[in-house]
Amino acid sequence: MGGLGPRLLGRHPALAEPAREHPAGHAELAPLLHAAPFEDERIFLATQIADEARHTVFFQRFFEDVLEVGGGLHAALDAISPRATEGFRKIFEHQLVDAMDLIRREPHNERAWVEGVVTYHLIIEGYLAVTGQRSLLRTLRNVGMMPGFVAGFTAVARDESRHIGFGVLALRRRIAKQPEMARVVTLKVLDLLEPAVRTAVAPERRLPIEDPRTVPPPLRVNGQELRDFSMSSLAKRLRASGVSAPAAEEIRVQGEKLYEAAWSDYERNHGLRHPVRFYQEGLVTAL
Numbered sequence: 001m002g003g004l005g006p007r008l009l010g011r012h013p014a015l016a017e018p019a020r021e022h023p024a025g026h027a028e029l030a031p032l033l034h035a036a037p038f039e040d041e042r043i044f045l046a047t048q049i050a051d052e053a054r055h056t057v058f059f060q061r062f063f064e065d066v067l068e069v070g071g072g073l074h075a076a077l078d079a080i081s082p083r084a085t086e087g088f089r090k091i092f093e094h095q096l097v098d099a100m101d102l103i104r105r106e107p108h109n110e111r112a113w114v115e116g117v118v119t120y121h122l123i124i125e126g127y128l129a130v131t132g133q134r135s136l137l138r139t140l141r142n143v144g145m146m147p148g149f150v151a152g153f154t155a156v157a158r159d160e161s162r163h164i165g166f167g168v169l170a171l172r173r174r175i176a177k178q179p180e181m182a183r184v185v186t187l188k189v190l191d192l193l194e195p196a197v198r199t200a201v202a203p204e205r206r207l208p209i210e211d212p213r214t215v216p217p218p219l220r221v222n223g224q225e226l227r228d229f230s231m232s233s234l235a236k237r238l239r240a241s242g243v244s245a246p247a248a249e250e251i252r253v254q255g256e257k258l259y260e261a262a263w264s265d266y267e268r269n270h271g272l273r274h275p276v277r278f279y280q281e282g283l284v285t286a287l
């Protein structure tokens with residue numbers, strides 16, 4: 001097919017990440033379901049596993065039928081975007097795998113279950129997937145392209161927000177019963193924050209755009225605004241889970257610093273200013 005829409009989308013950094021976390025998504029959740037102590041949690045997680053399987057099929061069909069890259073989701077993602085970044089591998093190939101393995105080995109370990117929910121629901125879905133979805137959907141709606149994909153992806157985003165809501169409620173339940181679980185949650189978030197921010201910023205990957213002023217306004221992505229949105233959403237979810245306001249605020253501030261460090265690394269790696277600087281200096285605005 002290969003029209004402008006698919007070509008633009010195939011290179012959009014926000015596409016690869018929400019799609020990439022899906023090949024593992026439905027399978028990785030199984031230990032969390034088996035170890036969930038409450039019936040309502042097991043029922044919800046069963047629906048979530050079905051949702052994730054449907055998302056995988058959606059992305060797979062989109063890659064095959066629209067972008068014309070076949071061979072399954074893994075192969076398609078490899079063809080479209082370069083190998084996963086270091087931050088991505090840390091989260092998806094180590095942290096997530098280890099968290100779920102521990103739950104599988106120790107299904108009665110409450111702390112391990114809480115850490116699994118933080119990893120999957122708060123960080124992978126609540127932070128990484130939502131940030132990517134937001135920027136991609138906004139771009140496509142701005143330019144009015146690919147309404148079919150936008151409709152499907154909007155439905156995926158709606159499912160994700162239900163999944164995240166479940167994670168927040170599950171954590172809230174644990175913290176209400178055992179206040180010391182709040183510390184388990186904040187420590188796990190702090191542990192994952194650096195690789196997560198480095199997955200979102202990907203300082204080793206050179207962006208196709210050097211100066212956002214050369215890009216039409218509907219296609220601009222304001223990294224500063226995305227950072228503020230994603231870090232304050234994370235803090236809000238932590239507070240809703242029962243983490244104290246000062247602890248949630250500390251995580252938000254820490255996250256913002258990690259963005260600054262990742263942007264500076266980008267500049268060192270490529271010998272260029274990161275496009276976010278143009279927004280920070282008020283030289284350009286996005287829609």
Ligand SMILES: [Fe+2]
Nearest residue numbers: 051052055160
């Ligand atoms: Fe999903």
Ligand SMILES: [Fe+2]
Nearest residue numbers: 125159160163
């Ligand atoms: Fe999800």
